[in-house]
Amino acid sequence: MTHAERPSAAAATLPVDLDEAAHRCLVAGFDGTTAVPHPLKRLIDRGLGGVILFTRNVRDAEQVRRLTDELRSIRPDLLVAIDNEGGGTGHLVRADAPEVPDSYALGVADDPALTARCADALAGHLATLGITASYAPVADLQHEPRNPIVRTRSFGADPVLAARHLRAWIDATDARGVASCAKHFPGHGGTVTDSHHGIAVDARPYDRLLVDLAPFRAAIDAGVPMLMSAHVVFPALDANRPATLSRRILGDLLRLELGFEGVLVSDALEMKAIADAYGEAAGARIALAAGADQVIVAVPDLEVTLACRDAVLDALHSGALPEERVREAAGRVRRLAERYATPRRMTAPWDADAGLEAARRAVRTRALPAPVRGAHVVDLFPAPHPALDRRGEDLLTELRAFDPEATGTALSAEPTDEAALVEGIARTGAPLVVATSDAGLHPWQARLRDTLAARRPDALLVDTGLPEGGALCSYRRGKVNLRAVAEVLAGA
Incomplete structure (x- = not known):
């Protein structure tokens, strides 16, 4: 009997609607390009909030359309998401994705209308594939020369410049019926460690962190429907836990001070900053308790996702994770799905040349x-x-x-x-x-x-x-x- 077929004792005693709410708080990766794995079907049946696609799920455009159709045939309000920043980061090359440069080049060209055309091309293509959530744009500021992970994924070091391009990107993406996601709150640009590989720490004092918050304020003001948290420790904000697991950062700072009311999604829990220090399952439980609305488990091994799910259910059963916190999170995810889950397949053409124009203009500055x-x-x-x-x-x-x-x-x-x-x-x-x-x-x-x-x-x-x-x-x-x-x- 597989993990998927071994319901925990907690799952058997929770109300059905609370079990569904807990599942809405999960985003799962999986393997394959055609058939949906049975354990994933069971998760979707029970209310899974979303799936995240990677290169491993892509063979060509028509195959992706069939796959997203099959996923939604199981549950129409399932959010289908992907990392879609453009530039060197792209999982849809084999699905004829538009070519656009990294955000840094867009910042160098510094034409928000051109940024909007690039974002529109990416979002229009996603919509035709049945993908309606994009974990982009990057709102981090690139100001630490030794930073190994943000770099050209950022619009630059200037918060005012980043803000105007974030607004252009968010508006253009939303116009295509695709949910954008500004990341990685409250900023990954001041670190010298890649959180994929280990604990990242930004030791700057509070007053120097404020500049990194400015792009996220702009994204929130622009109505961004999702933010993604950073697996980064900020001693000036919370010396004990990375932002993804910190109630002070996700609750007090993001919700109360900045007033964000959309869906807060964690970066992938299998990244070593979380997995090595806490474990994915504990990370899922702590992140939701701290204020995240969804946690991503991107690895294709669904046993890891199921372990995270069971940790959440067990915490609900024991009272370690308050029921009202999960219902609040699920409500936000449900509202996001009502707005974005159904793709707009019939879309206006996008500008296929916008990306090359932007790259040329950046080089020629x-x-x-x-x-x-x-x-x-x-x-x-x-x-x-x-x-x-x-x-x-x-x-x-x-x-x-x-x-x-x-x-x-x-x-x-x-x-x-x-x-x-x-x-x-x-x-x-x-x-x-x-x-x-x-x-x-x-x-x-x-x-x-x-x-x-x-x-x-x-x-x-x-x-x-x-x-x-x-x-x-x-x-x-x-x-x-x-x-x-x-x-x-x-x-x-």
Whole structure:
């Protein structure tokens, strides 16, 4: 007998409506592209609030439509969600997703109408697939140079700039009948740890944290229907628990001081900041008690989701989790579903070229170098982040679309024989382009770039992450970002 078929003692004694309310507070990931797993069907039958899709659930656009239709045939008010920030973060490439740059490039271009066109394209595409909740945009401010996780996902470091682009994104998404979600409250941009991998701490004093709250205030004022919490400890706000588990941050700060009345959803509980320190099941119980309305369990192993569910039911049964707290949370989720669960499949066309226009405008905000033809491109970048990055985009491929004579070397890890590599590259007679991606976080990239630049002072340096002094910057490695740089390199 599987976990799904072993109801806890608490589940057997709770009122049916309270059991349903508890299930509404869960968002589950799962495996597969066609059939809905039986344990997931049982969860949906009992009131599951939402599912979150990933690349593992996507084969092509028509398949996604069939899958979302099947999910809603089980329960029409199920919210179907996905991370859909654009740029390098995208799970819908195989479903013909519109190409838009990361938010940082939109901030550099600084045209809210253009940001709205990009957000509209993403949301219009989601609606045609039957996906009506988007865990975007990122409202974090990127102001810590060593931050490993926010970076170009942010609109920038300026809270006023971020606020105007957040408003544009939220309004455009809502106009398509898709729920947006500003994340990660109260801000992940001041940390030097990725909460996917461990406990992240922002030790700044309270007065310095206020700037990070400003974009979230703007998102709330714009009517954002969802916020996502950060798995970050803020000693100035609550020294004992990360924001996702903190009543002081979720209750006192977000609900009482900022007046947010929408759905507060946790970041994924299997992230190590929660899973290693508390465990997913305890994390679910504590997050709901602290003020979250939904908790995400994104891993495809439904046993983890079921363990979280049972922890919530047991806490309700024992009184450790107040019944009124769960009913309040479920009520918010129910109202969200009433507004967004049903997709608008018949949608007006979106601007498929908005993303490339934005990427071009971001690249061209600085003085441009002269074109290089027949260049040798050394493209250095870290291995893709498993939760965020696509795989396969590279600068050489984009450049060869305009300059077939271009050659290159791509590395996503430190070379085994750096001296031999440098010698071979330095001796090439072709113009040399050296691209790095956040080399300040990856010393092997910085060392290799600097060594090549010393051997070849004529080398053209390109940044494919945040700006680090290169002649060109793409503001991340999304397809349109790299294409916009390639056009400049080739003089296209």
